[in-house]
Amino acid sequence: MKRGSFGAWLAVALGVIYFLAPLIATFEFSLRLKRGEYSFEAYRLVFASGNFQSSFLYSAILALVTIVLGVMLVAPTAYWVQLRLPRLRALVEFITLLPLVIPAIVLVFGYIRLYDSSSWLPLTGSGFGTDVLLTLGYVALAMPYMYRSIDTGLRAIDVRTLTEAAESQGATWPVILLRVILPNIRSAILSGAFLTFAIVIGEFTFASLLNRPAFGPYLQLVGATRAYEPAALAVMAFAITWACMGLIQVIGQGARGSSAGTR
Amino acid sequence: MTFLQLNNLQKSYGANTVVKQFDLSIERGEFVTFLGPSGCGKTTTLRMVAGFETPSSGEIRIDGRDVTNVSASRRNIGMVFQSYALFPNMTVAGNVGFGLRVANRPAAEIKARVDEMLEMIKLPHLRDRYPYQLSGGQQQRVSLARALAPKPQILLLDEPLSALDARIRVSLREEIRALQIKLGITTIFVTHDQEEALSMSDRVVVMNEGRVDQVGAPFEIYNDPRTRFVASFIGTLNILDGRIVDPATGAVSIDGQDVIAGRGLAGAQAGEARSFALRPEALTLGPGVDGRNVLRGVIAEVAFLGSVVRVRMRLKESVIIVDTFNSSAVKPPALGEPATVSFAREDMIVLAAS
Amino acid sequence: MSSAAAPRPSRRRALSQQLGAWLGVAPFFIFALMFLILPTVDLLIGAFQDHQGAFTFDNIQRLGQPSIVASYWLSIEVSAASALFGALFGLALALAVLRGGLPGWLRPTLMTFSGVASNFAGVPLAFAFIATLGRMGFVTLLLANLFGFNIYAAGFNIFTFTGLTLTYLYFQIPLMILVVTPAIDGIKREWGDAAATLGANQMQYWRMVVLPVLWPSIMGASLLLFANAFGAIATAYALTGPSLNIVPILLYAQIRGDVLHDPNLGYALALGMLLITGVSNLAYILLRSRSERWLK
Numbered sequence: 001m002k003r004g005s006f007g008a009w010l011a012v013a014l015g016v017i018y019f020l021a022p023l024i025a026t027f028e029f030s031l032r033l034k035r036g037e038y039s040f041e042a043y044r045l046v047f048a049s050g051n052f053q054s055s056f057l058y059s060a061i062l063a064l065v066t067i068v069l070g071v072m073l074v075a076p077t078a079y080w081v082q083l084r085l086p087r088l089r090a091l092v093e094f095i096t097l098l099p100l101v102i103p104a105i106v107l108v109f110g111y112i113r114l115y116d117s118s119s120w121l122p123l124t125g126s127g128f129g130t131d132v133l134l135t136l137g138y139v140a141l142a143m144p145y146m147y148r149s150i151d152t153g154l155r156a157i158d159v160r161t162l163t164e165a166a167e168s169q170g171a172t173w174p175v176i177l178l179r180v181i182l183p184n185i186r187s188a189i190l191s192g193a194f195l196t197f198a199i200v201i202g203e204f205t206f207a208s209l210l211n212r213p214a215f216g217p218y219l220q221l222v223g224a225t226r227a228y229e230p231a232a233l234a235v236m237a238f239a240i241t242w243a244c245m246g247l248i249q250v251i252g253q254g255a256r257g258s259s260a261g262t263r
Numbered sequence: 264m265t266f267l268q269l270n271n272l273q274k275s276y277g278a279n280t281v282v283k284q285f286d287l288s289i290e291r292g293e294f295v296t297f298l299g300p301s302g303c304g305k306t307t308t309l310r311m312v313a314g315f316e317t318p319s320s321g322e323i324r325i326d327g328r329d330v331t332n333v334s335a336s337r338r339n340i341g342m343v344f345q346s347y348a349l350f351p352n353m354t355v356a357g358n359v360g361f362g363l364r365v366a367n368r369p370a371a372e373i374k375a376r377v378d379e380m381l382e383m384i385k386l387p388h389l390r391d392r393y394p395y396q397l398s399g400g401q402q403q404r405v406s407l408a409r410a411l412a413p414k415p416q417i418l419l420l421d422e423p424l425s426a427l428d429a430r431i432r433v434s435l436r437e438e439i440r441a442l443q444i445k446l447g448i449t450t451i452f453v454t455h456d457q458e459e460a461l462s463m464s465d466r467v468v469v470m471n472e473g474r475v476d477q478v479g480a481p482f483e484i485y486n487d488p489r490t491r492f493v494a495s496f497i498g499t500l501n502i503l504d505g506r507i508v509d510p511a512t513g514a515v516s517i518d519g520q521d522v523i524a525g526r527g528l529a530g531a532q533a534g535e536a537r538s539f540a541l542r543p544e545a546l547t548l549g550p551g552v553d554g555r556n557v558l559r560g561v562i563a564e565v566a567f568l569g570s571v572v573r574v575r576m577r578l579k580e581s582v583i584i585v586d587t588f589n590s591s592a593v594k595p596p597a598l599g600e601p602a603t604v605s606f607a608r609e610d611m612i613v614l615a616a617s
Numbered sequence: 618m619s620s621a622a623a624p625r626p627s628r629r630r631a632l633s634q635q636l637g638a639w640l641g642v643a644p645f646f647i648f649a650l651m652f653l654i655l656p657t658v659d660l661l662i663g664a665f666q667d668h669q670g671a672f673t674f675d676n677i678q679r680l681g682q683p684s685i686v687a688s689y690w691l692s693i694e695v696s697a698a699s700a701l702f703g704a705l706f707g708l709a710l711a712l713a714v715l716r717g718g719l720p721g722w723l724r725p726t727l728m729t730f731s732g733v734a735s736n737f738a739g740v741p742l743a744f745a746f747i748a749t750l751g752r753m754g755f756v757t758l759l760l761a762n763l764f765g766f767n768i769y770a771a772g773f774n775i776f777t778f779t780g781l782t783l784t785y786l787y788f789q790i791p792l793m794i795l796v797v798t799p800a801i802d803g804i805k806r807e808w809g810d811a812a813a814t815l816g817a818n819q820m821q822y823w824r825m826v827v828l829p830v831l832w833p834s835i836m837g838a839s840l841l842l843f844a845n846a847f848g849a850i851a852t853a854y855a856l857t858g859p860s861l862n863i864v865p866i867l868l869y870a871q872i873r874g875d876v877l878h879d880p881n882l883g884y885a886l887a888l889g890m891l892l893i894t895g896v897s898n899l900a901y902i903l904l905r906s907r908s909e910r911w912l913k
Contacts, residue, residue: 004717004718004719004720005717005718007713007717008712008713008714008717008718008719009713009717009719011709011710011712011713011717012710012713012714012717012719012723014706015706015710015713015790018706018786018790019730019734019787021749021755021756022745022746022748022749022787023745024755025745025748025749025750025754025755025756026744026745026748026749028748028755029748029753029754029755030748072644073644073645073648074645076641076642076644076645077641077642077644077645079641080638080641080642081642083638084634084635084638085638085639085642088642092642092645095645095646095649095653097898098649098653098654098657099653100898101844101894101895101898102653102657102891102894103847103848103849103850103865103890103891103894104848104850105848105850105865105868105869105872105887105890106657106660106848106868106887106890106891107653107656107657108872109660109868109872109883109884109887110655110656110657110659110660110887111652111656112872113656113659113660113663113880113884114655114656114659115656136648136652137652139648139652140648140652140653173637173641195736198736199736202736202738202739202740202741203739204739204740204850204851204854204855205850205851209869209872209873216739216740216851219740219741219744219855220740220851220854220855223740223743223744223855230744230747230748231744231745231748233741233744234741234742234744234745234748237737237740237741238737238741238745241733241736241737242733245729245732245733245736246729249729313810313814314813314814315810315813334813335810335813335814336813336814336815336816336817336818337816338814339816340814341814341815342810342811342814344807344810344811346805346807348805348807348808348810348811350808350811350812350825350826350830351830351911351912352826352829352830352911361812361815361817361825362815362816364825365812365815365816365817365821365825366816393911395910395911395912406811409811409815410814410815413815413816415814419814
């Protein structure tokens with residue numbers, strides 16, 4: 001099978017049609033707001049909408065907090081497991097698989113039951129408390145990807161030697177983590193961060209059931225009430241996802257040059 | 264009588280010619296090795312014989328039949344790969360019997376043949392194991408059994424020992440050669456390891472940059488290398504630059520010292536600059552005897568390797584290596600001592616003008 | 618005195634290092650406990666409780682209601698359909714690009730696109746497919762204007778089982794490609810060479826070597842796709858909503874209190890979901906580790 005076979009070309013052609021058609025269709029549909037002509041009116045309306053701005057901002061802020069919390073949770077864990085607790089590796093990896101096995105809707109249902117206003121940690125009792133719960137839920141959802149990214153990044157650098165070198169200079173562990181380890185896995189953290197951002201921005205289930213004004217429920221509401229704006233939003237959502245993934249690729253290629261400098 | 268004929272084979276990829284004018288006749292039952300550094304074209308040539316690459320020009324004949332354009336699956340050859348290439352979804356028995364199953368042989372015949380092959384490689388107890396449960400050496404033996412089970416006309420081996428431990432390499436190459444002699448199968452072996460090539464082959468084809476530098480029996484290749492490349496690729500060799508003084512008498516000057524060349528001066532001109540080669544074991548420490556050549560120098564280094572004592576001696580411009588057998592009665596020389604080595608006139612190899 | 622005291626400081630130091638490590642990973646485990654394990658376990662316990670908190674099998678029994686059984690079946694059908702076709706087309710596309718002799722730049726393009734598309738699910742995806750195959754969708758109008766073929770007149774509707782399955786394929790196919798690519802990469806070219814020298818033609822090689830080697834990975838990936846579709850809700854909610862009563866939609870309604878306010882039944886529904894996704898994922902992991910062992 002050295003020359004491109006007919007079947008292979010056919011499969012690729014069909015694949016291209018199936019995957020490009022919705023993108024073209026959505027873009028075309030989003031331009032149809034003004035009857036009889038193509039215009040970006042739908043986009044203008046969306047950007048001008050107060051709800052768009054506030055819900056996007058809300059989700060963006062939550063995404064940033066999720067990223068910070070996620071890194072703070074995952075990085076030390078991956079570090080300690082690699083350095084001193086290798087027997088915990090299997091357990092930790094099992095835990096990072098849980099968000100992928102437990103459907104989001106089941107998880108949020110569990111949150112609502114466990115942390116409702118009559119429980120020992122009444123997070124759903126207040127607006128801010130629910131925001132906290134939502135953020136922690138996002139940390140859980142993004143955890144598999146953040147862990148995989150950071151774990152791979154840590155394995156690429158010699159954690160043991162770096163730690164010993166820093167210790168011999170008198171550094172304590174917070175300093176080691178912050179000043180020595182973290183800067184060397186910068187690209188892994190950024191990859192995890194962009195993936196988290198993409199996940200949080202588009203997330204619907206948690207936000208909707210916890211009744212928070214996030215971007216996901218906003219999208220769904222627009223879809224139920226407007227005709228052309230949803231298409232514009234879909235185009236924007238796809239563009240954001242592409243941008244995040246594209247940045248991850250770019251970072252990934254840059255990393256290969258920078259990690260060589262750790263020796 | 265010639266069984267495998269390779270005529271004027273050439274292989275080019277675009278502007279890059281990887282194999283140039285390869286001519287070789289291989290007898291039935293002969294064990295031939297293609298030897299050379301990576302990139303010399305030996306594997307490409309083997310793959311052309313196997314049928315995986317089509318020659319850009321030239322022809323391949325097996326037992327008189329032109330197979331140049333016959334596909335690999337119809338040439339009736341057996342092949343062993345460097346990475347063993349055992350099918351992971353089949354047991355050892357399944358792998359060994361694969362060729363026969365493909366040919367739709369009856370089940371009883373397949374079982375009998377598989378048993379026979381497993382006996383031959385002395386691994387009948389592993390017949391129900393899977394490849395991932397075997398060591399590298401065991402996998403390679405199974406690979407050999409699999410290649411030989413369908414009774415091919417020719418056996419091809421592509422660096423089969425390179426992925427194995429040094430210890431297993433030596434025992435396995437003896438096994439392969441013994442098997443090949445017993446079965447009498449025409450074999451081509453590809454390697455970059457000259458020790459393998461010399462110890463296993465009936466003939467060695469030394470290749471360099473797509474060309475054949477020399478073809479001959481191991482003894483010939485080692486003692487009578489035709490080119491500087493062959494001389495330096497096989498074994499350790501001392502290469503000294505010098506000048507032809509008088510081709511009629513055999514007088515030459517190497518590193519400023521006058522010696523007599525016993526052979527290899529045909530067609531040489533007086534005053535011509537040439538390279539001369541000497542095997543370390545051809546040199547003897549000590550004052551010369553009449554009729555032998557003598558070189559003077561200073562002991563630079565002594566390495567005690569066990570059975571061999573390797574001495575490095577500095578001449579005016581070069582350093583030469585002298586190998587002597589260990590003897591409990593003779594102590595190795597001291598560093599810095601002036602010393603002489605002698606060698607027979609016939610032992611000096613005059614290399615072709617480059 | 619100094620020689621007796623020397624070993625102890627280093628052992629004390631080693632101990633304090635270990636203690637430090639345990640403290641370092643504690644937050645992670647506390648988080649996992651509080652926001653992954655406890656909520657789920659609590660939910661599962663709730664499935665066996667009634668309104669007063671007493672133990673009962675009542676909720677589980679009520680899962681046997683025809684409407685709920687129908688809902689599970691529907692979910693299984695949608696998930697199975699999107700898993701089956703996602704696996705088929707994903708495998709075909711992966712094989713075509715990785716082994717079909719096509720230009721080399723297609724592979725990184727496919728991998729990047731699959732990485733993006735497998736994350737492009739939920740509400741925007743539903744919008745995209747409505748814009749494509751809705752009554753006024755781009756492709757609908759294209760087919761009608763160019764070929765005179767009105768798919769809606771022929772009975773097609775994007776807001777149905779078929780439409781949802783078709784939409785799910787947009788992230789199922791890329792997921793299949795991502796999961797099955799390492800297995801296809803593991804098919805060594807020497808196997809093909811070896812099979813050829815042993816007399817096998819292409820068909821025999823594929824039938825006797827490639828497909829059996831890939832089979833555990835294909836099965837495992839299909840199960841992963843199945844679990845993935847089973848737990849998905851956002852796309853379905855935005856596309857078919859309550860008109861297609863798959864289990865997540867049912868559960869959503871229970872949580873929102875749109876139907877009878879009966880959280881315990883909801884817990885039982887969640888238990889059922891978790892069992893199905895849990896078993897599928899377990900099977901996927903077992904099959905994957907088996908094929909990794911083979912291809913070691």
